[in-house]
Amino acid sequence: MNSALYFEGSSEGLTELANQPVAGPITEPRSEPDHAHVVIRDVHKTYSTGTVKVEALKNINLTIGRGEIFGIIGRSGAGKSSLIRTLNRLEDVTSGQILVNNIDVGSLRERDLVTLRRRIGMIFQHFNLLHSKTVFENLALAMKAAGVRDKAAIRQRIDELLALVGLEGKAQVYPSRLSGGQKQRVGIARALMLKPKLLLCDEATSALDPETTHSILSLLKDIRDKLGLTIILITHEMSVISEICDRVAVLEQGEVVESGPVWKIFSQPQHEATRALLAPLRKDLPDALLADLKPKPVHTGSRAVVRLTLAGSGQKELPLHLLASLGTDTKLLQSDIEYVQGHVMGRLLVSLPTEDGKLPESFSTPVFSDTEVLGYVTPSA
Numbered sequence: 347m348n349s350a351l352y353f354e355g356s357s358e359g360l361t362e363l364a365n366q367p368v369a370g371p372i373t374e375p376r377s378e379p380d381h382a383h384v385v386i387r388d389v390h391k392t393y394s395t396g397t398v399k400v401e402a403l404k405n406i407n408l409t410i411g412r413g414e415i416f417g418i419i420g421r422s423g424a425g426k427s428s429l430i431r432t433l434n435r436l437e438d439v440t441s442g443q444i445l446v447n448n449i450d451v452g453s454l455r456e457r458d459l460v461t462l463r464r465r466i467g468m469i470f471q472h473f474n475l476l477h478s479k480t481v482f483e484n485l486a487l488a489m490k491a492a493g494v495r496d497k498a499a500i501r502q503r504i505d506e507l508l509a510l511v512g513l514e515g516k517a518q519v520y521p522s523r524l525s526g527g528q529k530q531r532v533g534i535a536r537a538l539m540l541k542p543k544l545l546l547c548d549e550a551t552s553a554l555d556p557e558t559t560h561s562i563l564s565l566l567k568d569i570r571d572k573l574g575l576t577i578i579l580i581t582h583e584m585s586v587i588s589e590i591c592d593r594v595a596v597l598e599q600g601e602v603v604e605s606g607p608v609w610k611i612f613s614q615p616q617h618e619a620t621r622a623l624l625a626p627l628r629k630d631l632p633d634a635l636l637a638d639l640k641p642k643p644v645h646t647g648s649r650a651v652v653r654l655t656l657a658g659s660g661q662k663e664l665p666l667h668l669l670a671s672l673g674t675d676t677k678l679l680q681s682d683i684e685y686v687q688g689h690v691m692g693r694l695l696v697s698l699p700t701e702d703g704k705l706p707e708s709f710s711t712p713v714f715s716d717t718e719v720l721g722y723v724t725p726s727a
C-alpha cells in the first residue's frame with residue numbers, strides 16, 4: 347500500500363485514477379460544468395428481495411460542483427440513503443452512471459474502489475464509533491486500515507483533526523463519555539483522516555438536539571471553507587438545508603421533483619412534497635386569532651387578516667417604511683422573517699379595516715411575493 351497516495355499534497359490523491367480514461371461508453375454530447383465534482387446520470391436503483399421489487403431511485407440526474415454544500419431532502423423512504431450510498435458504491439446502481447472526479451465509479455475494480463472510498467469521507471446519523479476503543483483508537487483505525495504504519499504521522503493527524511473539530515484533550519476518552527454532538531465531531535474527524543475532498547453526510551444531525559445540530563452544521567460549513575471540501579448531505583429537515591446548503595434537490599418516491607438554489611426552492615416551492623417539508627418552518631396562526639377568524643366581514647368594523655409573504659424578490663432587507671406605507675390603521679399581528687442565502691424570507695400577518703376585501707395599492711409592492719386575505723375578524727372593543 348502506498349501511503350503517500352493519501353498524505354502527499356492537499357490536491358486530489360487520486361490523480362493516478364483521475365488520469366485513467368473513464369471506462370465504458372459515456373453518452374455524449376453532454377457537457378458538465380468544469381467544476382463538476384460529482385455527476386449522477388440517469389441513475390436507477392431497484393432492490394429485489396425474492397419476488398418483491400422496490401424502485402428506490404428513478405432517473406436521477408444531478409451535478410454537484412466542487413466546493414458546494416449540496417443538500418438532498420426527502421421524506422422517509424424517498425431514496426436518500428440509497429442515493430448517497432451509490433456515490434461511493436456502497437450500493438451499485440441498477441442502471442446509469444456516477445462520476446466522482448470524472449472517474450466512473452461503476453467501472454472501478456475492487457482495489458481502485460477501496461482507494462476511492464478512502465478519498466470519500468462519510469458520516470452517519472448514529473456516528474458508528476467503536477465503543478470499546480478510545481477516540482484516538484477510533485481515529486487511528488481509519489489510517490491503519492489504509493496501511494499507514496507511521497505512528498508519528500497518525501498522532502499528528504489526530505491532533506490536527508481534534509483541534510479542527512474542537513475536541514482537544516479528548517483523545518483518550520471512550521465514546522460513552524461523550525455527548526451526541528461530541529460523538530459526531532469524532533465522526534467528522536474520522537471521516538477527514540485520509541484528507542478526502544468529498545464528504546457524504548447521511549442524516550448527520552438527525553439524532554441531535556437543535557442547538558447541537560446548529561453547532562455541527564457550523565462546523566461542517568467551517569470545514570468546507572477551510573479545506574475546500576465538497577459536502578453532500580441528506581436530511582429530512584428543511585432547517586438543515588436552509589442553514590448550510592448552497593443548492594438542494596428534493597427527492598420524492600425515488601425521483602428528483604425539484605432542485606435549485608436553496609433560497610429559490612424556499613421562496614417558490616413547486617412540488618407538494620417540498621411544501622410539506624417546508625411546513626414545520628412555517629408559524630401557525632395564533633390560536634386566539636384562528637378562533638375568531640370568519641370567512642366574510644360580519645360587521646362594518648371588521649378587519650381583514652392578511653398574510654404577506656416575503657420571498658424571491660431578491661430583497662436583502664425589509665425597510666420599515668414599507669410597513670408604514672401599508673397604512674396607519676394596519677396592525678402587525680405576527681412576523682416571522684429570516685435570511686436564506688442572504689435573501690429575506692418570511693411572512694407577516696397584518697390586519698386592516700376593509701369592507702370589501704380590497705387592499706390598498708401599497709400592498710402590491712413586488713417585495714411581497716404573495717398577499718393572501720385569510721379572513722376577517724371583528725375587534726371586540
Ligand SMILES: Nc1ncnc2c1ncn2[C@@H]1O[C@H](COP(=O)(O)OP(=O)(O)O)[C@@H](O)[C@H]1O
Pocket residue numbers: 393394395400401402420421422423424425426427428429
Ligand atoms: N437493502 C434494501 N433492500 C430492499 N429495499 C430497500 C433496501 N434499502 C432501502 N430499501 C427501500 O428503498 C426505498 C428507499 O429507501 P432509503 O434509500 O433508505 O430512503 P430514505 O433514506 O430516504 O429514508 C424504501 O422503500 C426502502 O424500503
Ligand SMILES: [Mg+2]
Pocket residue numbers: 426427428
Ligand atoms: Mg435514510
